Amino acid sequence: MFKRSFRSQEAGSHRVDKSARLKKSSGSSRDQQKLAKLQQSLTEEALPPKKSLAPSPIVTMTVGREGRLFAAHEDVLCQAPFFEAACRGKYFDAQNKRISLPDEEPEVFSAVLEYLYKGDYYPRMLHNKQRNSWELEDARASPHTSPQIPENGGRASAVEATIYMSDEGTHLLRDTVIYCAAERFGLEELKRLALRKQGLQSGIDVGTILRSATYAYAHTPDSDSRLRAHYLALIIRCRKTFKRSGTMQAEMERGGSKLFFDLFVAMCNHLDDVIDSSNARTPKTI
Numbered sequence: 001m002f003k004r005s006f007r008s009q010e011a012g013s014h015r016v017d018k019s020a021r022l023k024k025s026s027g028s029s030r031d032q033q034k035l036a037k038l039q040q041s042l043t044e045e046a047l048p049p050k051k052s053l054a055p056s057p058i059v060t061m062t063v064g065r066e067g068r069l070f071a072a073h074e075d076v077l078c079q080a081p082f083f084e085a086a087c088r089g090k091y092f093d094a095q096n097k098r099i100s101l102p103d104e105e106p107e108v109f110s111a112v113l114e115y116l117y118k119g120d121y122y123p124r125m126l127h128n129k130q131r132n133s134w135e136l137e138d139a140r141a142s143p144h145t146s147p148q149i150p151e152n153g154g155r156a157s158a159v160e161a162t163i164y165m166s167d168e169g170t171h172l173l174r175d176t177v178i179y180c181a182a183e184r185f186g187l188e189e190l191k192r193l194a195l196r197k198q199g200l201q202s203g204i205d206v207g208t209i210l211r212s213a214t215y216a217y218a219h220t221p222d223s224d225s226r227l228r229a230h231y232l233a234l235i236i237r238c239r240k241t242f243k244r245s246g247t248m249q250a251e252m253e254r255g256g257s258k259l260f261f262d263l264f265v266a267m268c269n270h271l272d273d274v275i276d277s278s279n280a281r282t283p284k285t286i
């Protein structure tokens with residue numbers, strides 16, 4: 001009897017302990033579920049909101065005197081500060097989602113739109129691994145540049161270095177015009193890209209360079225000196241060619257451009273640097 005009752009008590013206590021453990025483990029499981037839910041909610045709050053899958057509205061643009069039509073997604077256009085403001089301002093017809101740009105050149109605007117979608121515009125910049133240098137896709141001289149012979153001896157293809165500007169009534173360097181358009185639209189990266197591409201051009205005649213430099217001065221602010229400095233450096237580097245040019249002489253006699261004063265200052269600075277360098281190599285005497 002004694003043994004039987006002892007075992008009975010032992011078995012009872014074992015059952016109590018087991019049920020307590022089960023209850024404890026069940027409570028722990030619920031706590032873990034709560035903790036997992038809490039962590040999930042905190043993670044979802046930390047993540048950025050998901051973008052809407054709805055397509056961006058299409059905006060129509062009438063460009064140039066003849067009102068040539070272009071269409072683009074609103075979110076693509078709004079990468080440019082100009083268009084972001086235009087979609088809310090006086091240029092925007094909210095009912096028809098249309099922007100009027102009568103003073104823009106359609107071909108230039110086409111290049112800007114291509115950049116907004118692709119991050120580049122034709123001709124693209126390509127890296128030549130063999131020479132470890134950058135060059136323009138399908139590059140050759142246009143009919144409005146001096147003749148060039150491809151260095152690789154291959155057949156040249158058609159890429160125009162210049163573009164006809166109806167407002168100016170003449171051909172100008174395409175990358176300069178795109179740079180100035182990028183300035184108007186607030187696209188700093190496009191300005192840098194256009195300047196790099198222009199640096200790869202060659203064989204451009206003196207008249208085109210001077211007309212393009214004058215255009216650059218007229219369509220960039222004084223605070224932006226990059227494109228202007230490019231032209232000043234080009235003229236100084238090729239000074240013998242410009243010195244013999246009757247076009248250069250006629251332009252300087254006609255005057256009326258800040259370009260020539262800046263060129264004078266740049267030439268003086270260049271001469272001072274040459275003199276200082278020469279004096280540094282000459283032994284000083286007492």
